[in-house]
Amino acid sequence: MVALRAIRSLALAPGELSATVYSGWSTPDDRDIWTYASQGLLRAGQRELVLNVVAEPGDGADAAAAPEFPFWLMAELHRQVRAGRQVDAGGHTLLAEPGWGLGITGFAYERFADGATLYPDGLEPLLAMPLVHDEARVAYRYGYARVLAMMGAQTSVFPYPGYFDRRRPPVTEFDTQSAGTLLAGATVLHAPEVEVAGNTRQVRVAVRPEWARPLAERLREAGELAALLTSAVHSFARQRYVWTGDNVRTAIGVPQSGDPMIAGNFLMLVAAESEPRVHVIEDGYGLIMPPPRWRELLEALEAGREYRWQVGEIEVTIAIAVTEHDSPFGHYTTGEPIAVHQPSDPRPDAVGVEIVLLTEQQVIDTEITVDQLVTFCRSVIGTVDTAVRGISHDSEKLVVAVEFAPERPLYVQLATSGDFPDAEGQRLTERLNALTPPPVRERVIAFEIWFSLNG
Template identity: 30%
Template sequence: MRRWETWLRARSGVGSMLLAAALSAGCGRGAEPARKESTLVTNTPPPRADVPATPPPADGARVLVREEVVPGKLWVTVYAHALATPGGSMQLWTYASEGLWPLGQREIRFSVKREPGEGEGAFDRQLFDVYKLVYDLAREKRFVSVHGYSQLGGPPLLGRDDFHCIVYAPPQPVEGLPSDAPFLTAVIVTCEEEQLAARTGYARLFARLGASARFYPTPFWTDRKRAVETRPGDFEKSLLTKAPVAHLAGVSVRLERKGGLANTSKTDGFFVPGDRVVLRVLPHGAAELKEAAAAKVSEDAMLMLLEMDPTAGTSLVWYPGQPGANVIVCPTAGGDRITGNFLFMTDKSKPLATASEDGFGLFFPEATWKRIREALIAGKPITIPGQGDMPEFVVEHVSTTYVSPVDGKRYESEAGWTEARPSGEGGAAKRYGQVEPSVVLLTSQHEMAQRTTAEDAAGVMKAIIAAVEAQVGTSKGPGSDLVIECELLPGNRKTFQIAQRPTADRPFAQAVHEKLEKIAVPEVKGPVKFQVVFKIRGGSKPAAP
């Protein structure tokens, strides 16, 4: 048992929203924005090997080659693997770099869909030249990042005449492929599609690609046979080309609504009472948000093109001429969080909230808008209460680091750590008697999906909550904090560690531990670690500074 020395704000990785739901359920042409660009020129034609088609083994990815692209500095490994999709199993090649991160450039992954009849060895070697040029640019401190792009000269990529651009998306881990350094997902697109993203938002392009591929939030692979995602009217009919916009990396927006979009307004409006609009800011997005808010053009209004919120399970999708809201949904993540491509905010005499295209518009009284802008410039959180159909508005700053109070270990989540508590009616935090629990995932969402199910993990969490609630009962005493770290292991094994604050109550901890040892745990395919954080009788008070 370890003494808990620091004041803890309970947080959980982005994947925990699914677990929280399981616990609760009882089981718009303006000035063109500056963009991150690198110009790549490739001159080598795409040689292809003629190898008989052989499906990858069912048990994981197969390494085809590890190419030394820059002698002693940069390697690219090509894998053959399969992906289960709603349309059936898909065969893929994935290229993964090793050697960019020491230069400060995130590693880069390309995945390419294999067509029927293509052999494992028929992968396109032209991409090795792209990696070499990215490496050369990185040596000059010219980096690509999320919502950046590269435009290529020379022959098109992958043998498709209109593939001359690459866009970069957040990382999407692939089962069976190691990820030892931060990386970007690279998707090859047409330059018309890149212009769509540049002028009206990368999240708009990614959501369209996801809708076409039936893969949330967006496919991590390039499909050489897919249709182009641009449409007539993309620019002329969009509100986003009528005013100056700010591209903001590391910032996203979501609508939180109990019951998701199935919970509709009884009026003609989009929003319903109880809605909450959250502007989520990661540390690397804070500086750009401050700069955008401080600009003179933002004195009266701000139009921000944003990333897809990683905690959401639904995304708005927009095509010119569509009659109403269109969405893409992750079938396993629930629909209570809906992300958008943009957020527009301005001042108006009366509060008003609208949804248009694939984003949200919020109109505030002048004094309220002034407060919000001041908070954005200062880099501070702010909450504006909702009223009627006007949703609550929240600016939240999210850390990417979590320090465990059990062993002091630091956990990093590039997408940030977000509070996740079992919710009751109306989405409020659910209280279990005198204890208030929240969950911290210490195993990534991707790894958890490979090793167990949300229902099984939530079942263990509920049992831990029940054990603590039973031990606390109706006892009286000062408030305290308790952390129980659980690791599920293959063979139906489990381990528990307990941390307490402000003092270590050994008899209480021993009694809780005995109850925990009686919990039957499910079989898992690999280690699954999480913490359940409790405030008992309101929790302890932080020590005076």
């Protein structure tokens, strides 16, 4: 991971809130980024805030002429939290009129795992993403997940670009959206505590436990046609649908063969005396159910229990996400306890190794044997051991994310804390992706291996 360099500091509320501007990160096409990070919001009861802005020549080498709006936003959140109002992932700030000569009309917030390295406690800050022109209005009416996915498609960054380019055009217009989406005729409920993904065999919805009962109450009030505007990030789906307006089914993300799970930007629920149906609608999923099934679903949510329903060849699961896992690659929520294993083999180059199974144990057991999994994990651990033994680094933690599925190449990601050489990290990733995983027939197997390094 690239080390950041502090180049500018500013007191926003003396003794209470300040901000630092860092350089060091860059966009996928190698443009420099100014990283603005708050200090002091957490003391007031609000997650710290980070904004990434693409640098321009006129900003100056010390960012003295860089945009000021991140400082305004940090101060605004500080004022709000002192008044008892907080924002979190899935939240938003709307402006009365476009600001700063950049057409900014609002901000969307998501958790920012990479930003945790900016803070001593390692707590994930929020990442604020500026929305321009009609984007904020569209996001508020039809979902922040939809707009962020369109931004991802515009920049070819999955799931969305974590930086703001002052020159980028808006990705959508409100009138175009309203004329072309079925959401215009539905009661919409912002539900960032809900995520949805599916393929040809299943649609899986995950709801955070503390939101299950309130969600049931909101659905009762909404009536028989409601659309949940779901989370803009997904625990495990590596692809996400994108709204195109022409009914052409389009997704962004990691190319996958077979029948991958694809995240949706909303879940439309319809209670009607008609044939039950589950299908993809625009960039989301639709579920038509008879009234008795609708009532059963609401009762399950109120009780905080899982609900399953077979609709033809598709299994629908509404899971209560009882387990959370903060990963460098995303924030996972699952309906099953996440299993963590610690290998007993003595290891000279690391003080600890943990294997975190992101796929449920019973699913793994139907696809591969314990011996196959152990053998492959040892290959990964051995490859990492060999690599780090010869690298000079100042990293205390290294995490390898592994995913393999039918008819698809092995997919490995690498994350480190501290200073780890980029070139060596890339070579290690290539070596890991060259390993041969055990074959699987139907389901995705995903896990992480966490290494505590001596440095």
